Amino acid sequence: MSKIEEGNAHIRQAEKSLKTSLLKWKPDFDYAADEYTHAATCFRIAKSYQQCRECLMKASSCYKQNKSWFHAARCIEQTLLICKEMGNLSDVPQLAHSSCSLYQQHGSPESGANVLDKAAKLIESTQPEQALELFKRAADIVMGEDSPRQAAEYMSKVGRLMVKLQMYDQAADAIRREIGMHQQIDYTPSVGRLAVALVLVQLARGDQVAAEKAFKEWGNYCDAPEVQTLEMLLQAYDNEDADAARSALNSPFIKHMDVEYAKLARGLPLPQQIYAVPPAGIRANAAESYVSPNANKLIGQATVEAEKDDGAAATAAVTVAATTVTICSAGHIEDGTAV
DSSP: OOHHHHHHHHHHHHHHHHOOOSSOOSOOHHHHHHHHHHHHHHHHHTTOHHHHHHHHHHHHHHHHHTTOHHHHHHHHHHHHHHHHHHTOOTTHHHHHHHHHHHHHHHTOHHHHHHHHHHHHHHHTTTOHHHHHHHHHHHHHHHHHTTOHHHHHHHHHHHHHHHHHTTOHHHHHHHHHHHHHHHHHTTOHHHHHHHHHHHHHHHHHTTOHHHHHHHHHHHGGGSOHHHHHHHHHHHHHHHTTOHHHHHHHHTSHHHHTSOHHHHHHHHTOOOOOOTTOOOOSSOOTTOOOOOOOTTHHHHHHHHHHHHHHHHHHHHHHHHHHHHHHHHHHHHOOEETTEEO
16 A cells, blocks of 8 residues: 555544544544544655645644644644645744744743744745844743743844844844843853954944944943954944055954954945045036026116226326316426426
């Protein structure tokens, strides 16, 4: 008997156990769930993934009828792997949330967070926004169970994914939350690393003041090379020194950070000298000189007044010349005395 035929035989047994009769008033959900699970295993071996998925969902439904929340959640969790084999990940977020909720009903929130983490990894490259929600819910769940270390791991994934999506405002908040989680367990090395990441994110936001504030607040957790790198970087932005900023961003420490932060550092906009001395000649792209709308009127008035002044000067010159001629015709001057 092939695995397909064996799986179909288990399905028939499951359907038979769900039927009621005069002497059988209630369906046998436990037996049906077991038969559907066996059928799913047969179909998985035969690589008939669609049938396998359908049997797992039916088994989960039967377990839920008997309030066997853990087994119902486990069946849906197995469905995630089948979706991966089928290459169809569109239903993964919904399935993961359903499985997580069932684990929480059973009293196993950590198992639910695990499912969310697995599902998020499956769709991180194709559905990053959905993966982000899965990681965030996982962090909230374990944080509610007083597991800050595990919550910090999930929040770290949230922050890196937000940086990848260029959601810098939200990334800054996620990094600060992660810092708080590490402080609860007194794990200071991670706080120093996150302080550098937060400075980079704030610079990517274009908020140099926030970057300096983050360094002042968390810089005491950094090692000496990290402090030196951040001081050099922030000083370069203060002085608008692109070369110094580039040198700081190329430091070995930053290059060996998580991939998302290393890429962020490589693409960070360098400072520009806004008040640099312009070169001789006309500056390129300079604005045109301002010309008053009354300029022509003022120029016309000035021309008329100049012409009046020239006319008056000419009249005065003629008058002086005429006086001179009159004096000369009346006599001549000798030794300053008129004859």
